[in-house]
Amino acid sequence: MTIFGIYYPEPEGCRTNRITLRLTDKEQEMLKDAAWKSKMSQAAFIRSKVFGSKVPxxxxxxxDSLHRLDYSITKIGTNINQIAHVANASGYVSGYEMRNLRERQEELEETCSRIFREIMRAYENGGHETAPY
Known part of the structure; x- marks a missing residue:
């Protein structure tokens, strides 16, 4: 690469080449969905397919744990909205509502810890790769 007439070598492994790929609307949606499900960028997903890397x-x-986590987060969000509505209307939040919210928060923390342990166990067993970003 040349900047102001001075040559600077490209860093090793730097991606500087670009390819244009034309897709139908349906193909584009399929690509977006597949990359999202794989927790990869579209470019990384395409590279994994082209160069034979296994999609994790x-x-x-x-x-299953991620599904439970999503459900827990939804429940907590609903509880927070209900508490905010009551607080805005009355200026007061009951102890019951706060205890309920704390219980949901504890469930969420437990689920996050369980997911972390399961991912670490899978990683330690060498069974699954992490997705490149």
Missing amino acids: ELPAEVK
């Missing part, structure tokens, strides 16, 4: 697959236990 999460263990079933981790997928």
Whole structure:
């Protein structure tokens, strides 16, 4: 690369080449969905397919835990919205509502810890790769 007439060598492994790929709307949606499900950028997903890298697959236990985590976060969000509505209307939040919110928060923390342990166990067993970003 030359800047102001001075040559600077490209860093090793730097991606400087670009390829244009034309897709139909349906193909573009399929690519976006597949990359998102694989937790990869579209470019990384395409490179993994072209160069034969395995697209990582999460263990079933981790997928189940992530589903429970998503559900817990939704429940907490609903509780927070309800508490905010009551607080705005009355200027007061009951102890019951706060305890309920704390319980949901503890469930969320436990689920996050369980997911972390499951991912670490899969990693230590060498069964699953992490997705490049």
